[in-house]
Amino acid sequence: MTPHDTRTSRDDEAYRAFDFWIGDWTVTENGASAGTNRIVAELDGAVLSETWSGTSGVRGRSLSFYDRHRRRWHQTWIDSDGGVLHLDGGPVGRAMRLEGEGTEPGTLLPVEERITWTPNADGTVRQHWERKALGMQDWTTVFDGLYRRSADRAAPARD
């Protein structure tokens, strides 16, 4: 397989592992509004495009895709404050877990980042972002959001 392989991704199951995240969502954390998020499948389903608008005013975009050459999912995130994440991973059961390394803004220590998206039986999705110092045991929660489908928009289908 080469980077120029033009086989469609539409029917490849590996590309569909994150489909549960597609849609228009309102997001809360501990019951309080955290923002809205829109996840759209583009390029014949080869990539998921995220558009985040946080209640705090921070806006963010990400691209998530299955890299068939590495057989891993990848996400690159950038926000309006200059925050960047490069995450790799894949399905864990029904959930999607992506991990990477970064810098903690308070201490500037290098940290491991881990975000797990879990589809719930009621149609909601939990997005749990955790962080820990390199070499440490305990993860601390950075963000624990609950996604509910927005009532005012139908969920966008894959193109």
Place this chain on the structure above:
Amino acid sequence: MIGYFHGAGEEALAMMGVDPARLPSREAWLDRLLPDLARPLPQKLTYYLAWRSDGLEVGHSNANQIVFGVRAHVHLHLWIPERRRSGLGLACFTESIRRFAADLELKQIVCEPYAANPGPNRLLERAGFTFVRRYRTTPGLINFEQEVNRWELLPARPTARASSAD
């Protein structure tokens, strides 16, 4: 600053919302912060100001999560308990805020102290910050999960009512 955290007792750390087991070693912390001190202002990730009174270092304030020209989160620490409730913290913090706003060209300054610690919450109100909301979070690597109060200041507004300092 690092010595202050490492020298503080468990009770003092608890009032700051800090878990002593999560403090990084002095060496590891210093290794990360020292290079940032040399960075030019627009590239700084953190900005530390020491507070001196009568020739003694009595506290510090720092900014992080800096978006130059836009926003930063700030923190304040008066190291000597006997100097609290004297107006010194408000005076030092007000001057720190003025410096942060000018040097980092901030349009918004955010401070999110531990909600259970009345000292900084009271000081922020006196410094002209506006209370936004209370929520539960783990503020950083060195903290335990806690309720914090979010306070915001738009620096174009007056930054202090210094005459009301206690």
